[in-house]
Amino acid sequence: MENDNIQNMPFMKENLRLTMPFKVITGILIALGLASVAFGFIQDPGRTWANYLVNNYYFFSIAMGGVFFFVIQYISQAGWSAGFKRVPEAMMAWIPFAAVFFLLLYFGTHSIYHWSHDEAVADDKLLAHKSPFLNVSFFYIRMVFYFALWIIFAHLLRKFSLKEDLEAGTKWFEKSEMYSKVFVFILAITFSFAGIDWIMSIDAHWYSTLFALKNMVAAFLHGSSILILIVLLLNGRGFFPFLNKYHLHDFSRYLFMLAIVWGYFWFAQFMIIWYGNIPEETIYYSVRWEKGWQTLFFLDIIVNWAVPFFLLLPIKASRNKYVILTVIFFLIIGQYIDLYLQIMPGTTGELKFGMIEAGMFLGYAGLFALVVGISLSKANLIPKNHPYLDESLNHHFQ
Amino acid sequence: MYNRSIRGPLVEGNKTYGQISSDIMAPIDARPGMWWYLTMAIASVAALFGFYAIYITVSKGIGTWGLNNSVGWGWEIINFVWWIGIGHAGTAFSIFLLILRQRWRTSINRAAEAMTVVAVGCAALFPALHMGRVWLAFFIFPYPNTRGPLWVNFNSPLFWDFIAISAYLLISFSFWYMGMLPDFATIRDKTTSKVKKAVYGFFSMGWTGGSHQWIRFESLSFILGGIAAVLVVSVHSIVSTDFAVGVIPGWHTTLFPPYFVVGAIFSGFAMVMTMMVVVRKVYKLNDYITDNHMDAIARILTFISLIMGTAYATEVFMAWYSGNEYEMFTFFRNRVTGEYSVQFWGMVICNAIIPQLFWFRKIRKSTWGLLWISLAINLGMWFERFNIVVTSLANDFLPSNWVSYTPTIIEIGIYVGTIGLFVVGVLLFFRYIPMIAISEVKGVLNIGSKIDD
Numbered sequence: 001m002e003n004d005n006i007q008n009m010p011f012m013k014e015n016l017r018l019t020m021p022f023k024v025i026t027g028i029l030i031a032l033g034l035a036s037v038a039f040g041f042i043q044d045p046g047r048t049w050a051n052y053l054v055n056n057y058y059f060f061s062i063a064m065g066g067v068f069f070f071v072i073q074y075i076s077q078a079g080w081s082a083g084f085k086r087v088p089e090a091m092m093a094w095i096p097f098a099a100v101f102f103l104l105l106y107f108g109t110h111s112i113y114h115w116s117h118d119e120a121v122a123d124d125k126l127l128a129h130k131s132p133f134l135n136v137s138f139f140y141i142r143m144v145f146y147f148a149l150w151i152i153f154a155h156l157l158r159k160f161s162l163k164e165d166l167e168a169g170t171k172w173f174e175k176s177e178m179y180s181k182v183f184v185f186i187l188a189i190t191f192s193f194a195g196i197d198w199i200m201s202i203d204a205h206w207y208s209t210l211f212a213l214k215n216m217v218a219a220f221l222h223g224s225s226i227l228i229l230i231v232l233l234l235n236g237r238g239f240f241p242f243l244n245k246y247h248l249h250d251f252s253r254y255l256f257m258l259a260i261v262w263g264y265f266w267f268a269q270f271m272i273i274w275y276g277n278i279p280e281e282t283i284y285y286s287v288r289w290e291k292g293w294q295t296l297f298f299l300d301i302i303v304n305w306a307v308p309f310f311l312l313l314p315i316k317a318s319r320n321k322y323v324i325l326t327v328i329f330f331l332i333i334g335q336y337i338d339l340y341l342q343i344m345p346g347t348t349g350e351l352k353f354g355m356i357e358a359g360m361f362l363g364y365a366g367l368f369a370l371v372v373g374i375s376l377s378k379a380n381l382i383p384k385n386h387p388y389l390d391e392s393l394n395h396h397f398q
Numbered sequence: 399m400y401n402r403s404i405r406g407p408l409v410e411g412n413k414t415y416g417q418i419s420s421d422i423m424a425p426i427d428a429r430p431g432m433w434w435y436l437t438m439a440i441a442s443v444a445a446l447f448g449f450y451a452i453y454i455t456v457s458k459g460i461g462t463w464g465l466n467n468s469v470g471w472g473w474e475i476i477n478f479v480w481w482i483g484i485g486h487a488g489t490a491f492s493i494f495l496l497i498l499r500q501r502w503r504t505s506i507n508r509a510a511e512a513m514t515v516v517a518v519g520c521a522a523l524f525p526a527l528h529m530g531r532v533w534l535a536f537f538i539f540p541y542p543n544t545r546g547p548l549w550v551n552f553n554s555p556l557f558w559d560f561i562a563i564s565a566y567l568l569i570s571f572s573f574w575y576m577g578m579l580p581d582f583a584t585i586r587d588k589t590t591s592k593v594k595k596a597v598y599g600f601f602s603m604g605w606t607g608g609s610h611q612w613i614r615f616e617s618l619s620f621i622l623g624g625i626a627a628v629l630v631v632s633v634h635s636i637v638s639t640d641f642a643v644g645v646i647p648g649w650h651t652t653l654f655p656p657y658f659v660v661g662a663i664f665s666g667f668a669m670v671m672t673m674m675v676v677v678r679k680v681y682k683l684n685d686y687i688t689d690n691h692m693d694a695i696a697r698i699l700t701f702i703s704l705i706m707g708t709a710y711a712t713e714v715f716m717a718w719y720s721g722n723e724y725e726m727f728t729f730f731r732n733r734v735t736g737e738y739s740v741q742f743w744g745m746v747i748c749n750a751i752i753p754q755l756f757w758f759r760k761i762r763k764s765t766w767g768l769l770w771i772s773l774a775i776n777l778g779m780w781f782e783r784f785n786i787v788v789t790s791l792a793n794d795f796l797p798s799n800w801v802s803y804t805p806t807i808i809e810i811g812i813y814v815g816t817i818g819l820f821v822v823g824v825l826l827f828f829r830y831i832p833m834i835a836i837s838e839v840k841g842v843l844n845i846g847s848k849i850d851d
Contacts, residue, residue: 126721130721133719185704208652209653209716272654276650280722
């Protein structure tokens with residue numbers, strides 16, 4: 001079982017070139033996004049800022065999901081996924097873009113965060129209590145700090161991975177593993193705080209200890225779904241020829257498992273607050289229980305938990321490309337619903353979906369696809385010298 | 399596909415199939431050493447002490463405990479949660495590693511499952527005794543009865559607990575027992591003693607090792623595994639709702655279900671490590687339970703320890719962030735500082751800081767390092783439960799309700815008794831049941847080598 005297996009493989013396409021149609025389509029989407037932002041600021045700035053946060057966080061969480069996937073593979077010494085590691089690496093390329101977008105949020109702080117108004121803090125004991133933590137300058141200092149850490153670590157992991165291609169031996173592999181271990185701990189802390197800062201503090205009086213963890217799992221779940229989508233799209237164009245039903249099965253197990261964990265957290269948070277029935281806590285759900293919002297509230301758990309759970313439960317279905325694609329389709333909508341439901345009631349308080357929402361989402365999607373595509377085309381799609389590459393290329397189990 | 403040159407073999411010492419059977423069955427055929435009788439004697443004395451304490455509790459009532467109007471839950475609930483946590487590891491170990499295709503589980507799962515069954519038994523003792531009139535314990539079964547329209551309270555987490563734990567005990571016992579069938583048959587076929595032949599023959603349920611039996615055996619183990627995986631999570635989540643659905647500060651927090659599940663797996667893995675260190679040393683099974691196995695458990699413990707540390711930090715931060723004066727009092731005046739700060743910091747140091755020593759390879763390789771750290775974790779998890787149960791109750795909303803709580807000798811007796819019972823159970827397991835799943839270890843003997851492919 002030496003390296004001869006790789007050579008025995010039929011001609012393997014390794015270099016991705018971005019095609020013209022891809023560039024044109026993403027360009028159009030980006031233009032559409034810019035147009036909707038401009039339209040939105042003229043029409044309704046408050047609503048546009050809220051949407052800006054929804055989309056910022058949406059694509060940021062997907063990039064972070066890629067990071068989670070990447071580091072977990074190293075920490076758990078997973079072999080089967082080694083051949084696909086360029087995909088999460090490419091998703092990490094989005095983090096610097098997310099950083100810029102989030103810093104631009106500075107100009108919209110007042111229209112999103114109630115606690116940023118001095119007059120609101122002045123006659124609110126609770127907000128005054130929180131003001132050492134929730135104040136505009138510390139908020140952005142923290143943001144810079146998180147992004148600095150994430151960008152440094154993501155950059156280092158990518159660098160090690162590219163160096164591994166040039167040098168045989170397990171030196172870079174071991175280094176990546178070590179950094180992944182440190183990174184996952186940093187992620188746990190910083191990502192939790194990021195979730196609390198950027199999303200939970202919109203409802204400034206409300207708190208839940210599980211909130212940050214739930215959003216972390218959501219990022220992992222939805223990031224994985226986009227990762228699998230990219231793998232399948234590339235596979236459709238002839239890349240990753242070694243992709244077999246066992247890989248598909250393992251990919252869908254990720255979705256399956258994370259959907260269960262997400263549903264579990266969703267239920268735990270809801271059930272404990274509902275059962276405790278303390279007004280300070282139930283206010284969060286009672287708003288989301290009103291007419292209109294209620295539909296989204298139930299759709300949230302159905303799309304993010306029930307759909308992946310029931311569709312991926314049978315073994316045959318979980319090895320079927322089309323079933324997996326269906327699940328991914330639902331999850332893409334699911335993360336949007338989830339974030340919309342977390343952000344909108346506390347900012348605009350209006351249940352609206354129109355030109356601004358759709359246009360901005362498509363614009364971000366176009367830019368995200370372009371950034372990830374460029375990053376993918378910069379390196380060999382199949383890594384070299386990874387010690388578990390053999391396991392990945394010849395993956396099978398009972 | 400298993401890259402043997404990098405991941406290393408799962409069984410060391412170039413064993414043959416025959417050697418594996420005889421190595422693992424050796425402790426069953428040989429007379430146990432002096433240490434076995436000695437430990438058994440000490441554990442039995444502890445268990446007898448426990449039975450005495452139980453006798454006093456049942457005959458005189460739970461007034462013999464140190465509980466009072468404010469602190470209605472004391473050592474019994476702490477120990478109940480502690481044992482249930484330990485009892486989680488067996489199944490968590492077996493099932494999660496089975497699902498994750500971690501083949502190294504094969505030499506450890508049997509012992510971990512045995513530990514589960516004994517620990518869950520110990521745990522179940524506490525709520526039963528806590529009912530006071532233990533002879534009326536059957537009232538908790540939900541069935542149409544002659545006691546008027548009196549049904550159990552389906553809204554109560556205590557009732558959910560009963561259902562979850564009985565289901566868990568049933569499934570983990572079935573899973574454990576079913577896994578032993580092939581090994582019992584091996585003993586039946588190999589032993590020369592007629593009594594043993596009859597007894598092990600009875601328990602092996604006519605196992606012949608035919609291919610039909612193996613196919614059914616494997617599909618059944620996956621089905622039971624799937625059910626048990628869900629139960630692992632649900633049991634401890636439900637235990638956490640015993641606290642979390644109340645409105646007591648320090649109890650009512652949404653983080654509790656996953657935090658309890660992770661904590662349970664943490665203490666259980668630590669107990670598995672304690673046991674494996676002893677087994678390796680005493681029975682010389684280093685070729686089966688290799689350094690790599692211990693290394694893997696140590697890594698998992700380090701990871702979970704970081705999760706625990708993050709959870710503690712989250713709780714303390716949120717107590718401040720909430721701005722709720724009762725939350726702040728509970729955490730900052732009652733736990734971080736104040737009467738119960740020893741237990742709080744004991745929990746933080748034992749669970750979140752000491753296991754970080756596992757980052758050093760030297761400590762992961764040292765027997766004493768593994769033993770002491772795993773024991774520290776179990777101590778730390780006990781502190782954690784103390785923190786949750788007692789501190790919130792002793793000083794609640796009304797200062798006029800505030801009291802201290804000290805356990806009586808009877809309460810200590812029951813706890814010591816369950817430890818004795820646990821050790822007796824484990825020693826009997828060492829003596830009469832193959833500690834390692836023979837058939838499963840044979841399955842991974844040649845993994846990743848030329849013979850396997």
